[in-house]
Amino acid sequence: MSSIAARPLRADAARNRALIVDAARRLFAERGLDVTLHDVAEAAGVGVGTVYRRFPDKDALLAGLVEAKLEGLLALAEKCTVQVSGRDGLRAYLFGTMALRAGDKALSNVVMRAAPSTAAAERLRGELSEVVGRIVERARAEGAVRAGFEPSDVPAVSSMIGSIADRTREEHPEAWRRYAALLLDAVCPPEGVLPPMEGVAPQSFLSSPPTCR
Known part of the structure; x- marks a missing residue:
């Protein structure tokens, strides 16, 4: 059974759950796996008992974060299927x-590696894989995709940009956008557009790379 919910929640319960998930996402991103449910309750502004009612332990909370992440990706993918x-x-x-x-602050790696698999997460992964497959196949049928690109390459591409965003967030928070444009145009260039380096100005940090944190 999903750690998120097996049936619709009351409005106040749904609001509390959203507060808990948002707080947990921030804290795990900032501190890693040392976060406790008490920390989450304090950050969410709810009682510890409220957190435990929704997520009885840290594993359940991590699983809930994974499910929420997959739900967001699935919603995004479904919107993209109706593009022109x-x-x-x-x-x-x-x-x-x-x-x-890019806005994840490495949460993907922390949570995805540590969270236990759930039936809900596996179902969402399956649905996401099917929808993303349709998106890629539709573009491929138009001849719009670089040869060899597969749906399974999407996580690697987003991870590359995430690594850049994590490195440059403090000094150059928008730097990832340049590299996103380069990768995007390499995989699926706009119709009639020249190679991706054309017209994209390098960031100032390139002459003095930031140190890893």
């Missing part, structure tokens, strides 16, 4: 996943 063209749909999905990961 397959090219537009794939570009929108790729950039959307890059943007989500």
Whole structure:
């Protein structure tokens, strides 16, 4: 059974759950796996008992974060299936996943590696894989995708941008956008557009790379 909910929640319960998930996302991103449920309750502004009612232990909370992440990706993918063209749909999905990961502060790696698998998460992964497959195939049918690119490459592409965002967040918080444009145009260039380096100015940090944190 999903750690999120097996049936619709009351409005106040749904609000509390959203507060808990948002607080947990921030804290795990900032501190890693040392966060406790008490920490989450304090950050969410709810009682510890409220957290335990929704998530009885840290594993359940991590699983809930994974499910919430997959739900967000699935919602994004479904929106991209109705773009005017397959090219537009794939570009929108790729950039959307890059943007989500860029704002993630490495939470993806922390949570995805530590969270136990759940039936709900596996179901969501299956649905996401099917929808993303359709997005890529539609673009491929238009001849809009670089040869060899597969749906399974999407996480790697977004992870590359996430790594850049994590490195440059403090000094150059928007730097990831340049590299997102380069990758996006390499995988699925806009119709009639020249190679991706054309017209994209390098960031000032390139002459003095930031140190890893």
